[in-house]
Amino acid sequence: MLRVENIHTYYGPSYILHGISLNVQEKEVVSLLGRNGAGKTTTIRSIMGLTPPREGRIIFHEIEIAGRPPHEIFRRGIKLVPQGKQILPALTVEENLKLAMLKTEVEGSEKKELEKVYEKFPILKERRKQPGGHLSGGERQMLAIARVLIGKTGLILLDEPTEGLAPLIVKEIKKTIEEIKGEGVALLLAEQNVKMALEVADRHYIIDKGTVKFEGTTQQLRDNQGILETYLGVTA
Ligand SMILES: Nc1ncnc2c1ncn2[C@@H]1O[C@H](COP(=O)(O)OP(=O)(O)OP(=O)(O)O)[C@@H](O)[C@H]1O
């Protein structure tokens, strides 16, 4: 459903992505692994149209989207959960969710849509009247994910959802990702947590200094400990 072909992305004069290619198939969870500064966020920003590539193609459902504005890419069904658990801290949990509904077409009534979200995230129901700023890190991440599940979603770009979270909360996030996958939504997951990526993703890309160093299935990655050590400094 998504094909990224040989993209080259810059921040001003800084040349960051040196020809990244990757693809995500329907209903697939794909991980994008790499150390700090490898280019994970830049890849995700390129796809979302926030930092468009200067060269290369990005095809979503057979339509070229590279260079299109983020709001159009969003409307076509690609949703971003940015790095850093970004929500609106001064608004309540429910207001954060209602705001997400403003930006997208929801099928049923607002109330029905909220019920669906609360069913999936009971903790958000409990906290619905509290300001986003009062939530724990894990709850914030849940809210950030819940926001992108509202309305039509074909592909979710999830940028380091487990960064800085305790192992128990990481498990919850993992469960959420599995549920989203079960609903047939595809996911591109930027991660440094290799264990988590190996557990939830079907396929993996390892990037380093803006180029792809490895591409393969979970089994192929597990069988290639050298790659994990070289580019991520871990074994699994
Ligand atoms: N706004 C910017 N202007 C200039 N350089 C930037 C900017 N944002 C990121 N970079 C640089 O681009 C490179 C890739 O950064 P990027 O944020 O894509 O890495 P990352 O893989 O997401 O890392 P992390 O795991 O730390 O989030 C880094 O060298 C970073 O310093």
Ligand SMILES: [Mg+2]
């Ligand atoms: Mg990043």
